[in-house]
Amino acid sequence: MTKNSYHHGDLADALLIAAEDELIEKGVEGISLRSVAKRAGVSHGAPAHHFGNARGLLTALAGKGYERLRAMQSREEAAAASEPRAKLIANGLGYIKFAMENRELFRLMFNSSVPDRHNEAFAAVSYAVFDKLISQTEAHTGHSPLRHEASMTELMASWSIVHGLAELIVSGRAELPLSLKDKSPETRDALIKAIIGQVNLSVDRS
Amino acid sequence: MTKNSYHHGDLADALLIAAEDELIEKGVEGISLRSVAKRAGVSHGAPAHHFGNARGLLTALAGKGYERLRAMQSREEAAAASEPRAKLIANGLGYIKFAMENRELFRLMFNSSVPDRHNEAFAAVSYAVFDKLISQTEAHTGHSPLRHEASMTELMASWSIVHGLAELIVSGRAELPLSLKDKSPETRDALIKAIIGQVNLSVDRS
DNA sequence: CACACGATCTTGACAATGACTAGATCGTTG
């Protein structure tokens, strides 16, 4: 924990924080390993020891993003009504809110081939987000999507509309049609719910 | 048109073709301007004269992608039934087919910040795709989305679910849930239609 | 307490890349 000397003490975390700051400032295509190291106050070769290479660092950062994505979803769910469909909508709203509040991180996670999906830790946290969707869909349809094709179709419809809207907002393509920037958080959330609510209208059709 | 000499004669097109080949092989993050030039058989400085910089070249390529995307949608529409909803679904199917058959190009167009949206030609061809969606939604709802909020909500729901599913397929995230690779083109298309068909169920609710 | 050892970080090197510049080459137009 000695902060002044040769050894940083907590460089791995410091690098992740610096990397996210750089990511926010310069975007996915503008970030560089050397500038991240400089921002963290270490030499350009230091990150290699902790993360192997640039991809390793960004995979770790993307993994942290998945954890925060899941936390955001849990927060929205807790604030929602208890019916399965309301939970499902809340889950989607959390997904989209995370995207809006973490544009570049979201782009790193979903719009790039940078994160290494074969990385164990990364695979685990990203699957956890998917797993939440599975159980919520099961609560809604009454069947496990993994064993019931119609239920999986519903799951994919939910995921697609939520992910798609998140992408369109993050990329700026939704601004012309929706003017989200001019709207209050409340009307904005209501509009998002209205859009993603156009799916998952059926219940337990077995 | 003299092909053997100092002047290529048709270098701009040749570079675009070489760029797409490179894109397919190495992906959005792996493509390099110099390797594109080498593939086209010219020096590394040649592309600058035609496209300014790397971004200019890739913006032009992405623009061509939008034209092909629109062509693919028109083809699917022509093969579909005449009801507005069938046309809308066909439009979406074309969008997703384009994505599946042109993964890296789709990623360049939608998953990167590389194309310059302020480029006039690019803005025109990309808006044309959006414009088609507008008129089809109007045919479906009976109102112009640009002047009717509920209609715009429907439009965004359509676009979101289609774009989202395309993203999930292209990124490989849909493979575990759907196993598209194991399916015949017919059952694959049917499955896609079933998913994106979970939206736009209403008609003219004014 | 000393010291060896591994973990951590620095430094320097290298190849690849995008951008820029000056100059060579070509076709065209007057």
Place this chain on the structure above:
DNA sequence: CAACGATCTAGTCATTGTCAAGATCGTGTG
């Protein structure tokens, strides 16, 4: 046929990611 502009080449520079060798630090072991 002689400018002239368009096209392409070749060289240079700064930046980047990766690697290897070495310096520094903390810790456990004798």
